[in-house]
Amino acid sequence: MAAALFRVVRGDATAPQAKGPKVIAHICNDLGGWGKGFVLAVSRRWPEPEREYRRWHRERAANDFGLGAVQLVRVRPDAWVANMVGQHGIKAGGKGPPIRYEAVETCLAALTGHAVELGASVHMPRIGCGLAGGTWDRIQPLIDRTLIAGGVATTVYDVR
Template sequence: MTGIDYVRGDATAPGGKGVKIVAHVCNDLGGWGKGFVRAVSARWPEPETAYRRWHRERAGNGFGLGAAQFVQVGPYLWVANLVGQRGIRTSRSAGPPVRYEAIDAALGPLGDKALELGASVHMPRIGCGLAGGTWERVEPLIAGRLVARGIAVTVYDFGG
């Protein structure tokens, strides 16, 4: 039992009351355009704009594997861009681009932000889509970094 609530639905339309943070994993190349980020961009333009600026100005702002960026998209709604993927998967890739240690590191500031805001966290199965990770490796990271700190976490499996 991890304390994570699993639901079928759309993580970009989180349910419940109060402040919410929608979290997802990004790559470290500044690329945005496939996977869950398309759903994020279809709902809110601000996270993509902020992520691209963050990457473009990375020389002095902490952008990189394990970093987290928080973008407010509504009065009680934030998006967390978590850099947990090294590059992207290509036909010549040696392995999946997921970096579990980077996801783990980025979950730390996510937990801090959730506690600061009194927010719940909502996400798809981060790191397990285009990043190529396995939920068996990611779920314990979320349980340890968020649930163990008393943060309510809902994971969305897309579909109705």
């Protein structure tokens, strides 16, 4: 049953191949930076996710912005973008690449709850595996333990 909930397809995660409510999920950094990687495709399609992420970061003293936090931004009546803070900084350093797997898992657990509440499927690129420096063999088990275990249909989009 779980296998039926997860699929990998060729395509663009900003143009989900599904009917009904959907959430497009991606990883953000904890510095408030938005300007490279998948976020460029998001911004080309909708201005709201970037605007809300930047506001969320700017007002972080008064909100939950930080590693492991998720911000849902409605972009259409049946679609949301999930800004998930799962990356510390933007460059590799003494603690390795910017990806923070524990924060990604926290984000995905919260996203599972949101998706169930909305009755939505989730769509994403191979989150955390680009600029964040993560590896898919560590990300996919997090998806399995959260979204798939929670019964959320999840599609990963490959551009290659």
